[in-house]
Amino acid sequence: MQTIQSTSYPVHFQETGYDAINEFIAKKGFKTVFILVDENTHEHCLPILQQELEVDVTFEVIEIESGEVNKNLGTCMSIWQALTDLGADRKSLLINIGGGVITDMGGFVASTYKRGIQFINIPTTLLSMVDASVGGKTGVDLGVLKNQIGLFADPEMVLIDSLYLKTLSEKEMTSGMAEIIKYGLTYDKSLWSQFTDPTKNVDIEGMIHRSIEIKNEVVLEDRLEANLRKILNYGHTIGHAVESYFLESEDKTTLTHGEAIALGMITEAYISSKLFNFPLSDLELIKTTITRIFGKVPVSKEDYPAVIDLMKHDKKNVNGQVNFVLLEGIEKYKIDCKVSIDLIKESLDYYLA
Amino acid sequence: MQTIQSTSYPVHFQETGYDAINEFIAKKGFKTVFILVDENTHEHCLPILQQELEVDVTFEVIEIESGEVNKNLGTCMSIWQALTDLGADRKSLLINIGGGVITDMGGFVASTYKRGIQFINIPTTLLSMVDASVGGKTGVDLGVLKNQIGLFADPEMVLIDSLYLKTLSEKEMTSGMAEIIKYGLTYDKSLWSQFTDPTKNVDIEGMIHRSIEIKNEVVLEDRLEANLRKILNYGHTIGHAVESYFLESEDKTTLTHGEAIALGMITEAYISSKLFNFPLSDLELIKTTITRIFGKVPVSKEDYPAVIDLMKHDKKNVNGQVNFVLLEGIEKYKIDCKVSIDLIKESLDYYLA
Structure with missing residues (x-):
């Protein structure tokens, strides 16, 4: 399906997307790529992605607990700390693979880590595909207030692959x-x-x-x-x-x-x-x-x-x-x-x- | 002294600055203006500012504890919560009055509250005047790592008044x-x-x-x-x-x-x-x-x-x-x-x- 060009970045579909990610990583010369997952996407979606990635880089996987209840600043702090401990610098790349919690929070974490690193979103739920792929909204909840903390920040690209939907209830x-x-x-x-x-x-x-x-x-x-x-x-x-x-x-x-x-x-x-x-x-x-x-x-x-x-x-x-x-x-x-x-x-x- | 025009905003000096703030608040029609201070600037600097403000708005003062040790996400959360409790919306204004801790953290809090509200910086220390007035850097520390979390975000304007320096050690x-x-x-x-x-x-x-x-x-x-x-x-x-x-x-x-x-x-x-x-x-x-x-x-x-x-x-x-x-x-x-x-x-x- 045809790539959709958004504000400053493309939304790719299926194979076109994996090609684009491979090319992007190779061109930018990343040595380490960080991948944010939850326990579900770690098990069901990450293997699909890894099979498609044909680049010679080290992947560091950061896993958080799934669920809206974890979309908060406490979880952000653990991700920022993990990035720090794993040596992520200003030229690092974060790939967020999951539902809206992962892509919203991962986008927020990336765009505020050392004043902003690049990130790619791979939404794996129907909701995050149709709702969070374009618009540049990132954020986390403050108590019960949804997305109370966040900012507008664009990913480098978004990849949509309906294969991920097969893992959904x-x-x-x-x-x-x-x-x-x-x-x-x-x-x-x-x-x-x-x-x-x-x-x-x-x-x-x-x-x-x-x-x-x-x-x-x-x-x-x-x-x-x-x-x-x-x-x-x-x-x-x-x-x-x-x-x-x-x-x-x-x-x-x-x-x-x-x-x-x-x-x-x-x-x-x-x-x-x-x-x-x-x-x-x-x-x-x-x-x-x-x-x-x-x-x-x-x-x-x-x-x-x-x-x-x-x-x-x-x-x-x-x-x-x-x-x-x-x-x-x-x-x-x-x-x-x-x-x-x-x-x-x-x-x-x-x-x- | 002559106003300095930075990326997207002016740095005003002395009286010109107060005139500009008064005009800005009146023009934008703010009903409530939020002011971030620490215990020192609350006592010594806020009265100077309030004397110069000639606008018919309500001021809500948010006070945090002074010191680099408080420039962290825990303090941010208390400021975001205070803004929420005081009813700050997307069209609210935050004035940060203090040293680098206040202007860096206040800028970060403002630009991530409800995906960004407007803010004005009034640096009151020599260091924050010469270091933090231009450049758009906002942020807080993560553990001992200085400004590890933050982003580039511009204030609406900066006001420099050397009168505030008299309160410094x-x-x-x-x-x-x-x-x-x-x-x-x-x-x-x-x-x-x-x-x-x-x-x-x-x-x-x-x-x-x-x-x-x-x-x-x-x-x-x-x-x-x-x-x-x-x-x-x-x-x-x-x-x-x-x-x-x-x-x-x-x-x-x-x-x-x-x-x-x-x-x-x-x-x-x-x-x-x-x-x-x-x-x-x-x-x-x-x-x-x-x-x-x-x-x-x-x-x-x-x-x-x-x-x-x-x-x-x-x-x-x-x-x-x-x-x-x-x-x-x-x-x-x-x-x-x-x-x-x-x-x-x-x-x-x-x-x-």
Whole structure:
């Protein structure tokens, strides 16, 4: 599949990507290449990568524990320390191979180690492929606040290989679908239409390529999130808050990112119907389609106040005002929308009904 | 004194600076401005700043403990948490008022909080005025490794007011002199000549302005430290290692940065004389002048191995090779010089003799 050129770097697919990495390492003359993995990608993905690498360098593998709960500064400190102990210098290369936790955190660690070393991202989950391949966002969580600490920094390249998806659970595959649906709802009707007919076969590689293409168009247009890029937050204002709330609640299971964003897309479509006459038929189709794929998140009325409180900490807020991306129709987004707390509660009621 | 225009921001002096800050805050419409201080600048410098600020905003003061030992990620986490708790959003402003610990760490915290907020630096020590006002370096230490974590990020502006220097101890004032001497030795004979005659009156404001001007020329020429900027490391290869070593040794006093760099400039001038025929008369003048101002650091032969070991972790190293900036004469620098361990030891012997 065709390479997608992002801000300052390419996103390569399959073999083209391995060729590019081999060439890059050879050309730059790295003596040691550092590879960041978690226990899962260490076992399932690193062997695939190593088989494809045909360069004469030493590889130093740094393994961290998988899971969003480890996406924090404590883990960063252990990676910075490992890089130091292994003698990584300013001209070293870090390859991050894993899901969004690895690529977000690895990008942050690389771009702040000795004021920045080069890094390459190899996302291995559907979610990180379609969400984290372009945009240059790196970061870690601060307590329950997602990506509160981080910066914009570009990798040297990104490699997408759908082979890595074979190591994913069904649940993880589904989780990534939420972002693809988001691209469909906000930007591409025909992508969305691939979800609404349950009898249709899914072309996952095509969907990944198209999703990255869309995100790239959006990011190239608005790298620093002044306008258009905000559409990527559709479903995320309520979704993120619910995800954080479930993560910090002891009596709640942890949600996948997809489950949380699924809830966010339904509730924010409801709000859109109330504020901008988003068609009720589309609203119903969104609810049935998304619920068929994701099921329902066990949120209850008692959870509303805490969830709404968390929204007030959203990074997108300015002057304490929560900002929504809403829809007038499929592909017709409205940014910077103010929504009353009562309407947010009503949308959660609609979700639960 | 005339404003110096750096990469993307101005360095203002005295009143011009306060006018610029007032204008900036008013124009950008900040509602809350966050101010980072330590207990010393809180008491002695913040009142001066507050008297000069004529804007209708709320100020939230975040205080940390002073000292290099607190320039670490633990302190960063407490500042990020304070910003979060105080409701700082992406459009907030952080003013860092203090020495290099405050401006380096405050710059790092600001440029990684919610992927970057705006910040202004007000250096209050001689060292941070002449060393940290331009160049865009931010960072914190990792264990004994100085500035191991950080990134290049520019403030909105820098304000220099020599009034803040009145709150400094004699020792702190002297510490800052080392960097000014470094600018003289590597770049400006006439600046250096102001130190060699002990009967001359010192024009401190002029020296500060000239030092920033020199550093700015160097940085504008070579922001990412590929070539010319390396001259700023004169005296720092050995100096930094000795500084780190004294910091981590329980039975050693902590050195000021100036004392360590003073040692570095003498030893590296000695190495220069051995490798590049740096004139012996200048070498002697450097030794007597710098020793008159800084005294001697109590380093001993037993310390050499540990000091040399620390040099191997210098951020400027590539492929394990320690790189020196040396001199063929005053103003005549040579970058990327390799030096044998024996010669480093010999230079320390010369210093001690």
